[in-house]
Amino acid sequence: MLAAAISASIFKDLMNAVIASCLVSLIAAILFFLLQAPDVAMAEAAIGAALITAVFVIAIRRTKRYEE
Amino acid sequence: MNFIHNYIYYIGAFGLVFIGIYIILVKRNLIKVIIGLSILDTGINLFLISIGYISKGTAPIFSKIDMENAPMVDPVPQALVLTAIVIGVAVLALALSLAIRLYHHYGTLNLRKIKEQRW
Amino acid sequence: MRRIISLILLAVVALGIALCVIHIPFGAPKTKVGNYYIDKGREQTGATNIVTSVVVNYRGFDTLGEVTVLFVAAIGVSAVLATLKKKFQKKIEPPSLVLNAGCRFLFPLILFFGAYIFIHGHLTPGGGFQGGAIIASAFLLTYLGCRGRRISESRSKLTESLSGLVFVLVGLIGLAIGGHYFLYNFLPKGVLHSLLSAGIIPIIYIAIGFKVGSEIAGIIDKLVEES
Numbered sequence: 302m303l304a305a306a307i308s309a310s311i312f313k314d315l316m317n318a319v320i321a322s323c324l325v326s327l328i329a330a331i332l333f334f335l336l337q338a339p340d341v342a343m344a345e346a347a348i349g350a351a352l353i354t355a356v357f358v359i360a361i362r363r364t365k366r367y368e369e
Numbered sequence: 370m371n372f373i374h375n376y377i378y379y380i381g382a383f384g385l386v387f388i389g390i391y392i393i394l395v396k397r398n399l400i401k402v403i404i405g406l407s408i409l410d411t412g413i414n415l416f417l418i419s420i421g422y423i424s425k426g427t428a429p430i431f432s433k434i435d436m437e438n439a440p441m442v443d444p445v446p447q448a449l450v451l452t453a454i455v456i457g458v459a460v461l462a463l464a465l466s467l468a469i470r471l472y473h474h475y476g477t478l479n480l481r482k483i484k485e486q487r488w
Numbered sequence: 489m490r491r492i493i494s495l496i497l498l499a500v501v502a503l504g505i506a507l508c509v510i511h512i513p514f515g516a517p518k519t520k521v522g523n524y525y526i527d528k529g530r531e532q533t534g535a536t537n538i539v540t541s542v543v544v545n546y547r548g549f550d551t552l553g554e555v556t557v558l559f560v561a562a563i564g565v566s567a568v569l570a571t572l573k574k575k576f577q578k579k580i581e582p583p584s585l586v587l588n589a590g591c592r593f594l595f596p597l598i599l600f601f602g603a604y605i606f607i608h609g610h611l612t613p614g615g616g617f618q619g620g621a622i623i624a625s626a627f628l629l630t631y632l633g634c635r636g637r638r639i640s641e642s643r644s645k646l647t648e649s650l651s652g653l654v655f656v657l658v659g660l661i662g663l664a665i666g667g668h669y670f671l672y673n674f675l676p677k678g679v680l681h682s683l684l685s686a687g688i689i690p691i692i693y694i695a696i697g698f699k700v701g702s703e704i705a706g707i708i709d710k711l712v713e714e715s
Contacts, residue, residue, distance in 0.1 A: 339613035340537075340539050340540075340613045340614065340615060340618070343605075343613060343614060343618045344617055344618050344621070347618055347621040347622055347625065348617075348621045351621070351625050351628075352621060352624060352625060352628070352704060352708075355625075355628055355708070356707070356708065356711065359708070359711045359712055360711065363711075
């Protein structure tokens with residue numbers, strides 16, 4: 302998870318950074334389940350891994366794709 | 370070794386928090402800064418839930434099977450984090466719409482150039 | 489230069505936080521409020537999901553505040569993106585037949601699944617926010633699969649406003665009828681483990697599920713608009 306977060310800060314292509322942050326969210330949802338919290342795991346998987354990534358991708362399409 | 374095994378959740382959560390703060394301080398592109406904000410949010414939620422964990426506890430839901438009096442995990446931090454996740458979504462959606470608006474006005478998303486163009 | 493200063497600053501802050509966090513034992517019981525909610529939760533509210541009873545019944549006012557924050561964010565997105573000038577409409581190529589038919593087949597199934605999750609919120613893990621997010625992702629699927637279809641904006645705004653109004657009205661009725669505080673649980677508690685139990689909790693969760701789903705679908709609709 303920490304490797305995914307560090308690589309989200311290194312990538313120059315913004316699409317790759319967004320997918321790395323989606324991976325961070327997904328692993329956090331698995332950790333929530335291991336800490337015996339099923340409600341929070343479901344909320345993080347549905348909201349953090351699906352809706353946030355979709356909103357980011359739509360916003361990147363309307364602006365630039367590569368960081369300068 | 371036992372020390373790391375005990376505190377590994379805290380190390381992971383604060384690692385995410387510090388990586389998020391580093392991205393916000395150093396990076397120049399506005400969308401990278403918003404990605405850092407999202408990572409910071411996830412780290413703080415992980416820390417809050419890992420505080421409420423009790424060893425060998427189960428989830429705080431009573432199922433049909435009558436179980437022994439097993440200790441249950443603290444339910445109050447889970448309610449707080451449920452609220453915090455939804456508020457994180459709202460903040461990120463508003464921030465991205467403001468970023469789109471800035472791009473249409475200035476033509477670039479580089480924070481150095483936007484700061485130099487002050488009226 | 490900027491990187492070195494920020495790394496040193498973060499190292500100092502990390503050292504300070506590490507000295508404080510070491511004193512928090514991992515896995516030991518810490519507070520007494522959680523034990524009170526677990527012991528008395530079933531007979532005072534009638535719900536078997538303790539997290540649901542904490543979110544809606546014991547700390548219901550915080551949920552009202554969160555619903556307000558989501559509402560303000562949806563209004564903000566609509567207001568900020570309203571005045572962008574539209575370029576000329578690009579020609580949208582029609583989607584292929586397999587993609588179109590597949591998305592139209594999956595759409596009511598996902599809606600049913602989301603509705604199941606927020607109706608059974610007080611019995612199984614789940615609830616209003618999770619079910620609402622799943623309904624919003626069903627609408628996202630139609631935006632991605634069948635391109636060129638939009639949901640009607642006036643109908644989604646009507647659903648959102650009515651659901652918020654239902655939440656506040658149920659709270660005010662509770663204030664008027666029996667108790668001395670807002671969001672008093674006034675309906676009968678019913679039998680445990682059955683669907684019609686736990687007072688006003690299913691009604692509030694159904695309202696929250698509709699509200700969150702239509703709000704996030706409205707946000708995505710505003711962002712996708714081809715400009």
